[in-house]
Amino acid sequence: MKLALFLVLLTLSMSTRAVLDDCTCLVDCKCKKSLRPGQYYCASPDVDTDSQAIRNCNRDTGTVEVPCYAAPNVSCGGLPYNATQCIFTESRPCTFVNGKRYNYYLAVGLSLFLGMLGVDRFYLGYPAIGLMKLCTMGFFLIGHLLDFLLILLQVVGPADQTGYYAPFYGPLVSRVLVNGTDPFIESSSSCTL
Structure with a gap:
């Protein structure tokens, strides 16, 4: 069962790379907090073929926003499952080139x-x-x-x-985060606990 779910999520994450430009993101912090790992998946950042760096990397924060989608058979905030509509975005670390x-x-x-x-x-x-x-x-x-x-x-x-x-x-080397925080980058999140 877990293997089947993993394969479905892997297939969907590969198929969403073509749909990233058409994705309409609904930033919903309540939905993000209510989902557990495995109930959603986030697409991989888009890599530029010329510079081999992640596209749209924010120079100031060193992060890139990636769209996250609900897993199959999971509804979030009243939204039914839709593989092309992301329900929130998540920040991932990147290096600005x-x-x-x-x-x-x-x-x-x-x-x-x-x-x-x-x-x-x-x-x-x-x-x-x-x-x-x-x-x-x-x-x-x-x-x-x-x-x-x-x-x-x-x-x-x-x-x-x-x-x-x-x-x-x-x-290339990246920083190892301690307790999910980086002491050199100030975290700014619009979601409050």
Whole structure:
């Protein structure tokens, strides 16, 4: 029974990708709170084929709104089951990628091979640090090794506060949330408990 429900939900989630543009969302916080996991499903975010990043990612909050649908044979707020009409939207984390597309692989390669000359920092948009690394030969090799680790672990990113350009299922790192909250992003929800 559970396998059959899973297969139905999986099939519906794949079929909703084509219907996402025509979806009319009814944001209903009461309905969202009354449904339990398994009684609704949310569509996967739409991925841009050029930048390999999630489309419509909010730069300020780092989230994207995805439509959520009631599972078959579940009515919500008096709405009967309808596979093309979402009943609420849910925020999912995403990484905003700028049009410049700072390539993660290129940044790591520049840091490894030319980091002593500061080329990695020039590429990421930090010209002052790049010039200091150039004049001191990578802060006497210690700064070169430290910068390589910081760029490899994605602690240092592009100067415009966007994400790296990399394949969607590539090596990019995301924050691990503790108790469902991120201490660096303020949560703003219109639903109150």
